[in-house]
Amino acid sequence: MTLLFTNARLINPEAGTDSLGALLVQDGKIAETLPEGTEPAQLFRARNIDASAVEIIDCGGKCLAPGIVDIGVKVCEPGERHKESYKTAGLAAAAGGVTTIVTRPDTAPAIDSPETLEFVTRRAQEDAPVHVLPMAALTKGRAGREMTEIGFLMDAGAVAFSDCDHVVSDTKVFSRALTYAKSCGALVIAHPQEPLLSAGAAATSGKFAALRGLPAVSPMAERMGLDRDIALLEMTGAKYHADQITTARALPALERAKANGLDITAGTSIHHLTLNELDVADYRTFFKVKPPLRSEEDRLAVAEAVRTGLIDTISSMHTPQDEESKRLPFEEAAAGAVALETLLPAAMRLYHADLLDLPVLFRALALNPAKRLGLASGRLAAGAPADLVLFDPYLPFVMDRFQLKSKSQNTPYDGQRMQGRVLATYVTGTPVYRRD
Amino acid sequence: MSSPMSSPTSAPISPASFDHRHLLGIESLRPHEITAILDLADSYVDLNRRPEKHSDALAGLTQINMFFENSTRTQASFEIAGKRLGADVMNMAMQASSIKKGETLIDTAMTLNAMHPDLLVVRHPHSGAVDLLSQKVNCAVLNAGDGRHEHPTQALLDALTIRRAKGRLHRLNIAICGDVAHSRVARSNLILLGKMENRIRLIGPPTLVPGQFAEFGAEIYDDMREGLKDVDVVMMLRLQKERMDGGFIPSEREYFHRYGLDAEKLSHAKPDAIVMHPGPMNRGVEIDGTIADDINRSVIQEQVEMGVAVRMAAMDLLAQNLRKSRSDAAAG
Numbered sequence: 001m002t003l004l005f006t007n008a009r010l011i012n013p014e015a016g017t018d019s020l021g022a023l024l025v026q027d028g029k030i031a032e033t034l035p036e037g038t039e040p041a042q043l044f045r046a047r048n049i050d051a052s053a054v055e056i057i058d059c060g061g062k063c064l065a066p067g068i069v070d071i072g073v074k075v076c077e078p079g080e081r082h083k084e085s086y087k088t089a090g091l092a093a094a095a096g097g098v099t100t101i102v103t104r105p106d107t108a109p110a111i112d113s114p115e116t117l118e119f120v121t122r123r124a125q126e127d128a129p130v131h132v133l134p135m136a137a138l139t140k141g142r143a144g145r146e147m148t149e150i151g152f153l154m155d156a157g158a159v160a161f162s163d164c165d166h167v168v169s170d171t172k173v174f175s176r177a178l179t180y181a182k183s184c185g186a187l188v189i190a191h192p193q194e195p196l197l198s199a200g201a202a203a204t205s206g207k208f209a210a211l212r213g214l215p216a217v218s219p220m221a222e223r224m225g226l227d228r229d230i231a232l233l234e235m236t237g238a239k240y241h242a243d244q245i246t247t248a249r250a251l252p253a254l255e256r257a258k259a260n261g262l263d264i265t266a267g268t269s270i271h272h273l274t275l276n277e278l279d280v281a282d283y284r285t286f287f288k289v290k291p292p293l294r295s296e297e298d299r300l301a302v303a304e305a306v307r308t309g310l311i312d313t314i315s316s317m318h319t320p321q322d323e324e325s326k327r328l329p330f331e332e333a334a335a336g337a338v339a340l341e342t343l344l345p346a347a348m349r350l351y352h353a354d355l356l357d358l359p360v361l362f363r364a365l366a367l368n369p370a371k372r373l374g375l376a377s378g379r380l381a382a383g384a385p386a387d388l389v390l391f392d393p394y395l396p397f398v399m400d401r402f403q404l405k406s407k408s409q410n411t412p413y414d415g416q417r418m419q420g421r422v423l424a425t426y427v428t429g430t431p432v433y434r435r436d
Numbered sequence: 437m438s439s440p441m442s443s444p445t446s447a448p449i450s451p452a453s454f455d456h457r458h459l460l461g462i463e464s465l466r467p468h469e470i471t472a473i474l475d476l477a478d479s480y481v482d483l484n485r486r487p488e489k490h491s492d493a494l495a496g497l498t499q500i501n502m503f504f505e506n507s508t509r510t511q512a513s514f515e516i517a518g519k520r521l522g523a524d525v526m527n528m529a530m531q532a533s534s535i536k537k538g539e540t541l542i543d544t545a546m547t548l549n550a551m552h553p554d555l556l557v558v559r560h561p562h563s564g565a566v567d568l569l570s571q572k573v574n575c576a577v578l579n580a581g582d583g584r585h586e587h588p589t590q591a592l593l594d595a596l597t598i599r600r601a602k603g604r605l606h607r608l609n610i611a612i613c614g615d616v617a618h619s620r621v622a623r624s625n626l627i628l629l630g631k632m633e634n635r636i637r638l639i640g641p642p643t644l645v646p647g648q649f650a651e652f653g654a655e656i657y658d659d660m661r662e663g664l665k666d667v668d669v670v671m672m673l674r675l676q677k678e679r680m681d682g683g684f685i686p687s688e689r690e691y692f693h694r695y696g697l698d699a700e701k702l703s704h705a706k707p708d709a710i711v712m713h714p715g716p717m718n719r720g721v722e723i724d725g726t727i728a729d730d731i732n733r734s735v736i737q738e739q740v741e742m743g744v745a746v747r748m749a750a751m752d753l754l755a756q757n758l759r760k761s762r763s764d765a766a767a768g
Contacts, residue, residue: 207651213563213584213623283564327542329562
């Protein structure tokens with residue numbers, strides 16, 4: 001199967017370019033990118049391609065970018081399939097331009113053995129139209145006491161190890177797990193947070209939390225968690241990724257660790273990049289995420305860190321919660337928001353606000369996460385899998401959460417005006433979503 | 437500043453001067469609305485001092501008190517207020533009931549709503565819970581305290597007490613002392629007294645008076661003598677032992693030594709400064725017993741009296757708005 005995307009605005013995060021051109025796809029892989037004005041007929045003759053077998057897609061000047069690689073998606077199988085299944089998560093991902101989801105192990109029970117990992121891998125293959133790469137827990141039951149069978153889990157397909165929002169507070173356990181993971185070449189993804197300081201917190205400390213009377217945590221808890229992890233990396237040399245850096249105060253520590261040559265990368269969530277603590281307003285629980293939303297100064301500092309490349313990746317941190325988990329007083333309500341489908345439109349807010357350009361956005365959404373996981377995708381380069389998203393960055397709409405394909409519809413963007421929509425998504429050259 | 441009126445039920449409060457469906461907090465009230473409540477409450481003070489203390493302002497209406505947290509005085513105050521205005525009052529001790537059986541707050545609210553109450557008085561241990569509940573019911577909701585967020589009727593009764601003792605509710609130096617961090621009373625008072633243009637000082641150890649309160653325009657002191665200098669009003673807060681995770685203060689006796697109100701510390705305030713406390717008091721922890729009982733300085737008993745009057749006024753105003761919206765709905 002050969003595809004030719006013509007008249008496309010090619011977003012190339014590797015080259016840092018945003019220019020009109022064409023893209024040729026053969027056998028599920030990107031064959032080459034072509035300059036503007038390439039004549040299809042000439043191209044087919046030159047490449048010895050049977051023109052009748054080619055599907056030509058006129059992109060009409062819309063953006064064509066590598067499909068998003070989303071690290072940290074929660075699919076609620078096993079345990080809470082009523083919140084999200086592989087089928088619905090896959091459909092939501094396809095509709096959101098996400099071609100690879102890297103799933104979290106914080107299910108019930110946790111994905112901490114090769115057997116549970118095999119179960120989710122099989123479920124994913126049966127039901128999801130996009131690539132699904134599973135993570136496994138770093139410690140059994142995410143309890144922070146005994147490490148999991150990291151070697152067996154890697155053989156079974158685990159691409160990274162994480163206890164998600166459970167911080168391994170016992171530094172001895174964590175340092176041993178990091179040391180062992182290093183010997184296996186495994187990537188450890190951690191949640192930088194001082195767990196005792198942030199215990200019970202539902203908001204970031206400051207005027208807003210004080211006014212609302214919410215238990216709050218100082219943004220310093222994130223830096224303390226990161227500082228500890230960096231010290232352990234110096235000790236162990238492990239391969240480490242911080243799941244979400246959300247505060248300005250954590251950035252200098254991250255910068256020093258990178259400058260010192262540690263194998264460290266960091267991500268942030270789309271919610272922390274596009275919302276701030278004031279959005280909680282009158283205790284709106286759809287805005288309760290973990291860590292809590294930060295100040296506007298923090299949001300802008302984190303966006304700037306994505307621009308400079310200090311923060312490597314942007315994730316949806318897709319966390320489905322049913323209505324019952326959210327229709328509670330703020331302190332009692334569950335944290336998390338769905339975001340697979342809103343990731344790209346929300347990211348366009350950063351583009352329209354002139355904070356980040358499109359190649360930088362796709363560097364953080366696709367290229368860097370793919371690189372960190374050792375995947376060939378995430379780029380518009382010859383030989384890379386044809387995982388592509390076609391989108392219109394200007395198409396306006398009002399977000400209606402009941403139109404989402406996820407089983408849970410807990411999005412903070414409900415009712416908001418957004419600009420930017422996915423038109424089509426391709427996974428290894430096969431269309432998995434087309435907007436009607 | 438009391439404004440005697442012949443008949444409290446015909447109080448000249450036009451609906452426009454208090455245009456709210458619920459009383460959830462002080463934050464949403466404007467200064468003239470605060471004044472309207474206090475003016476009406478003044479007239480109810482007069483009523484409450486008569487031998488025959490009854491009005492029909494809430495006749496035919498059903499008031500339900502839902503307390504998800506223990507309370508004796510606030511619940512009693514709301515109950516008496518409702519009964520004096522002729523409402524049918526019912527108390528529900530929510531701690532012992534369905535919450536224990538796993539029912540959610542919203543389900544409880546919907547269940548009660550189906551019984552057609554007119555006024556719901558709610559106290560809940562979580563900030564924002566009363567707000568959430570108010571979105572699911574058709575009646576007027578009064579916040580009787582939600583977590584650390586607000587306790588509007590307490591702030592209103594404090595304001596009425598100050599206004600009657602000092603003759604005004606503006607340009608006063610007011611000190612709020614003690615466990616501000618865990619106190620909804622402190623938040624509501626800070627907002628109300630700020631709206632009425634008073635200077636507010638917060639006094640306490642930094643573990644109980646976090647620095648972010650400076651952003652509300654309050655001055656923060658960790659030295660009580662310095663903080664009390666020349667103030668007109670000293671508001672003590674209860675040291676909420678049950679809220680403490682532990683470790684905010686070293687011991688009760690050290691707390692009393694540094695932040696307990698005694699005659700010596702009070703001598704730094706103005707000679708005519710009044711002493712207030714929302715109750716229940718921990719004598720010998722945050723306040724010396726002799727100060728609390730000093731009828732020349734302490735207005736603690738007046739606060740309790742004003743509490744009933746303010747709650748009568750608030751429920752009267754909300755009931756007027758409720759009846760108006762119902763008759764508008766019936767007409768339209």
